[in-house]
Amino acid sequence: MTFPWLTTLIAVPALGAVLTALVPQGRSRLAKQVALAFAILTLGFAVAVIAQFDLGGDRFQLTEQNEWISALGIYWALGVDGIGVALVGLTAVATPIVALAMWPEAEESKRDPKVYFALLLAVEALTITAFVAKDLLLFYIVFEAMLIPLYFMIGMYGGPQRRYAALKFLLYNLFGGLVMLAAVIGVYAESADAGQASFLLADLMALDIPVETQRWLFLGFMLAFAIKAPLWPFHTWLPDAAAEATPSNAAFLSGVADKVGTFGMIALAVPLFPQAAEDFAPVIVALAVISIIYGALLAIGQTDMKRLIGYTSISHFGFIVLGIFALTDRGMTGSTFYMINHGLSTIALFVIVGFMISRRQSRLIADYGGIQKPAPKLAGAFLIAGLSGLALPPLATFLSEFLVIVGTFEEYRAAAVVATLGIVLAALYILWLYQRTMTGPVGEENADTRDLGLRETIVVAPLLALILAVGVFPRTVVDVIDEGVGPTLSDVGVEAPDPLVSVTDQAAEGDEE
């Protein structure tokens, strides 16, 4: 038997969560160190997993399959494709960074920090499981279970309105999740009708579900994912959660955990219900475009920095969803790539804003101004993170946004054109935020703003470096993602369209002559 890499990858942070929780009360520093060590260890395993991913190999690799609940046909089935491995990488990279960024946050909330860190590792384990699950119910279980630790992280450690935000977060997502449960059962019932009741994705994808049924089930899945992702008009939980959660928690939430929603669209909703996905694609594309514009406009209208970034995420998730449901190779590759990049850039933005908040104890934009002078490094980091938020080449976000637009343009011209407005609005909300906080005369209350410290630099530098490096050398990442997108789309029966004018054809003809 081969080494169960993926199970280990899940087990390590889970174990870390338990051990962190077991650290005796009052030894918070030790708890943090344990948590960080396990996060880094997980990163190590993730690197090992990524290294073993064989480009050009099987679609799903490192697969494991064991019966879990045989009475219901549920399996502990894991495996990664290109999309999964990329997102696992994101999760593993993000966790130690976020852990380090949240170092002082728990103290600020006057609660036991070990719980906070243990919950973070628990979320990491669940998120990774979601990205590698090859069993529908396994996915569903972690999809839902993830809400609980996140709920506690928001509710216990967040800002003054945290109870409201946490409750809203949980209820929205639980609502979507429960509706999805009905659809999950529906799929299962289909497989039971087909003879072998099973939750194994491989079995379910082989089903030939009637179109009418597909539509209902697809809607059930999409509701959950659209709430999680979040797509307009199911988004209103996110700004509250983003504003009230601690900055690094908000970073992990919208940067990593919410990707499970868009991942679910790619890995479940589309391949399980290809016909329905095609039927509903125009509607979802429309919602995605609305999200892009709506999120951006609302971001412009915000007065609270974290809320603003929350709305930018809605806009960006709009792009991700748009690329997925354009149902083109470039669009979907771009979307998956976008998930990674949005993760990195949103985390960067949130943690930097967190650093600002930790200095000034205010989330309000109006309380800042001229920070650039006393804290140039902070401002610089903020600017770079912001620029990646507005998708400036060659930062990684650019390429993904571009691919999404290009991929959408192939199928939905109008949608792509409107979505392009998003890049103007993005410039507006980011640069206006920068202008209001970092530039201008520095007020007395901000004159002594500390610049980035060592810990903070260690948090921010790898993120920004990664964003730049992936942008300049995106090839491997894109290849890996493309590897997963191709088969997904061929499940749906989509093939890359030929260009209208093919130079190679002409050249070939020329040769013949």
Place this chain on the structure above:
Amino acid sequence: MNPTPYLVLATILFTLGGAGVLLRRNALIAFMSVELMLNAANLAFVTFARMHGNIDGQIVAFFVMVIAAAEVVVGLAIIVMIFRTRRSASVDDASLLKL
């Protein structure tokens, strides 16, 4: 034999019992009404036993009587307990638990 009159009687008794529970405030009388309902059922059982020509229904009727007696014991215990505490046997007085 024609069971209908008996059944009608049983139903009337049952309804009277039900009405008694609903209308009377005194716990004892409400309880008696319940007993009346049980006896209406007994009557029905006996009638049907007679109709079908087997004794199952009559056996049931006997058992029900026994059980009704046990119920009386328990019921009176509870009502007496309440009466001693509250000096009232009105079921409407016992309405602290609500909403």
Place this chain on the structure above:
Amino acid sequence: MTLTNVVTLGLAAQTEGAQEVHEASGLISTTWLLIALPLLGAAVLLLGGRRLDRSGHLIGCAAVIGAFAWAVVLFVDMLSHDAHERAFSVPLWEWFNAGGYEVRLDLLLDQLSIAFVLLITGVGSLIHVYSIGYMEHDERRRRFFGYLNLFVAAMLLLVLAADYLVLFIGWEGVGLASYLLIGFWQYKPSAAIAAKKAFVVNRVGDMGMVLALASMLVVFGSTSFEIVFAGADGAQTGWLNTIGLLLLLAACGKSAQFPLQSWLLDAMEGPTPVSALIHAATMVTAGVYLVVRSAAIYDLAPEARTAVILVGTITLLMGAIIGCAKDDIKKALAGSTMSQIGYMMLAAGLGPAGYAFAIFHLITHGFFKANLFLGAGSVMHGMNDEVNMRRFGALRSAMPATFLTFAVGYLAIIGIPPFAGFFSKDRIIEAAFGDNVLIGLCAMIGAGVTAFYMTRVMLLTFFTSKRWEDDAHPHESPRVMTWPLWALGFLSVAGGLGLLYIGGGIVDWLEPVTGEEHHDLPLPVAVLIALTMTVVVLGAGVAWFMYQRRPVPVQAPAGNPLTVAARKDLYGDAFNEAVLMRPGQYLTRSLVYVENRGVDGAVIGAATAVGGLSARWRRWQTGFVRSYALTMLAGAGLIVVAMLLVRVP
């Protein structure tokens, strides 16, 4: 198919002698150094921290001068090849390949790009040197040079890219540098706002770029120059027009052409060397480069070309008119820049007949406008950063070097032979007449207006009477600033002649890239030149009458409606504000309201409704046992009735 193969660079349809692109070997394959040097400079300066504060400017200059030197070496090397074998591809690495869409980070060095490279690095070097003096007292000078280097690197990537997407990296890179440099004095809110405005307006243009790229991908399956140009032949005109118009939108953004012109005047908030390098000599001409580079598309897209001509013509008049009314010397020059780029745009829109002239004018404009801006900077340097020309006057004696070089630039821009501007601008006017008399007339009138406003600038600054502020003590700038002025002055004098006649001239040099085409002129060339000169002299004369013959008030007079309009940038900002900003703000505000009350409110409302239901249903639990019994009895009744009446069909 990659650039490593030898393919035709697609102008095959219309131009003879389309040239082949060769894979670079030898010296040429080190083209990447051109970008790497300033990029490295930027990285070192920006990441190096305070310890480089004292030497930063030198590193910055060294990087650019090194790049310039290397560009000269490459240029000389190119000369050793045949005229039609001077296009080289320099492969670097495959950027990505997504679903069959492959983009390679390759460079293309050909006659067009080397011309730009030399301009960028050459003028760039001079401006870097000038900045040593200009920024001497700024504590963030190191950072300034870092940004400048970053700009040079990005601009070089822009002109050396062999793929539209790679070009776009440079495109956005210069946008970023421009943003950083306009807002360099961040503590000034006006600078920060101007920087943001420049970036955002450019982003509107970028929309066009992105959509043009998307269209190319649909049509050609690629964005690399070679595939797009080779395929343009077989593409539908509708698509080509679309792509052409979208690229024009992008060009409008970057080159401050109508209707995206509004940012350029505000961009003068940046330090003057920035205005000279980025907002006059190089970056703003990127739009022209884009159009010329896309010749293969525009050649086959007549409507798009007409649009380019129209945009160019409108902008050249607009810019000139705005330039007439500005009292801020930099803004007057900025209006002039708009106007001159309008000329280039117009020329580029003329197709093969005008491409080379567009580039020609672009380069000479780079010389004399950099000269003028640096001169203006020198004046400001000596006048406590005063920019209001009504506070200048009679400075020629106080700043002789500045005056002389500025005067040369002045003569060049208004097109007095044999100064540089004469040759390039006159060619454009000729070509415009060759295309359409009306356009030609507009171009000619523009020349007259140019003469008017430049004479006005000249007179208000160096002649007329002193109108200085009390504490002004005008003095000549240090040598580190005047030397670049002399150099640029020399180029303003000799650049035109040199480019036109040395070694066959720039037109022949560019011909393999741009093609060549001649239209019949409605009038003989000599007549046209004479007419143009007459208009120019007329314009200058009017200015002389208005400003030299009468005293210049320190306070600007009310002026006629046209002046008022021109002072307000012909209501460009007012239009933007009324049509875009105000409604946008209103939209944003109302959306926030809708979000809180509507979208979120719907959810919360539903929750409240359920809560209300709960509170109402709760009252069923009265606590009276008899009412419970009643509900049971009713329930029993319902169930019995249901049992008797309803069954699954």
Place this chain on the structure above:
Amino acid sequence: MPMIIVLSAGVIGVLVEAFMPRRYRHVTQVALALVAFVAAFVQILRLAGETELIAVSGSVAIDGPALFLQGAIVVLAFVSVLFFAERKIEAGGNAFAPSASSLPGSEEERILVRDRVLQTEVYPLTMFSVGGMMLFPAANDLLVMFIALEVLSLPLYLLCGMARRRRLLSQEAALKYFLLGAFASAFFLFGAAFVYGYAGSVRLSEIDAALTARVGQEGLLLAGVGLMAVGLLFKIGAVPFHAWTPDVYQGAPTQVTGFMAACTKLAAFGALLRLFYVALGGLRTDWQPMMWAVAIATMVVGIVVALTQTDVKRMLAYSSIAHAGFILTAFVAVDELALSSILFYLATYGIMTLGAFAVVTLVRDAGGEATHLSKWAGLGKRSPILAATFGLFLLAMAGIPLTSGFVGKLTVFNAAFQGGAMPLVIVGVLTSAVAAFFYVRVIVLMFFSEPAAEGPTVAVPSPWTTVGIAVGAAATIVLGILPGPLLDLAENAAVFIR
């Protein structure tokens, strides 16, 4: 026969009550009860190995569902008795009034309290009740079913009235439960008479045969079935026969509430299943619409009203109503899948309910248990482990994955879906989403709120209670992660003997 063991233990308990000196009574009674349960459980295991049989000349069916439920009831009752026997949290006494007949607030009561007199009658009563509960799902004819109903109910009525604190409420609960219970069983009996009138027999299998033969008057049958359904739906707390549940759950001693909520529901559902599946399966097209309506009403009313509850016991009562609704969704499917899923659900539900009520007993202030929700604010800070355990039970009730509640919900909804009751599933998931609100609200209170200045204290219970709660919590998690064995067991047990 396991029931005989339990009932005999009850009789012995009465004798102990009569003859054993007071000092030893408590310990004897507890030991007797526990031993009896263990013995009964062993007997159940033995029976489970054998072929199914119908005992007592056909009146009692010992088959898979019966044994499964009996086993579950015995286990839950065992734990309940552990909670009954808790003596540490009430200084010098257990949860029950020293003498039920003493007047609240009287001198007599004060003396009894002072003397630390222990109420021991509860144990024989519990044993009888458990015996009735075990008989209920095994009853193979209507008479035995009625007898079992009464045997399980009558002791419960009494147990409800025996609270040590807040005796007025407790007595009121007993009265209400008694009156309404008797009322409901009258309906059951009257319905049984009608069905007997139709079929000519009270034996379930013969009723089934009569249905197939289609003899007799249809109307009689249908009315009879409806009336019987009233009696049974009352016991499971389905709407509109739920009104007693919140009042009684709140008023009864919390240990009794837990016992009642867990075990009665199991027994009543067992009887409901047997009656409708075995005897009336042939009539399903007639009763399914009615059950659909009841299921929907039960879910909706239970959950909506629970939203605004302020008393934790009442909230759990409404929650138990809602859970009955969830189970009913599968109930209407009438197949083995439904049966096995309900069995599983009942078992897991019983565990978490028992555990949740046990936690409630530990949160106390001067007046006894602090059941008002506002007093639970900040409990997570004061007693994180207890709060976490309660949170776990709540999350399980909300059906969050990795708890047994999720698997239960999954299985019943799956059964309902496959049985064609998709609309019920949709109502089920939607109400579950709403339900999450009030479960989570308590968690918000416990963990995210600052503790009130004069908040309740958390009593330190005896090891028995601790173990009981811990086992419940562990089972809730284990059955959430590895439900396989229990699911298999339920699946294997899901065949009624006819």
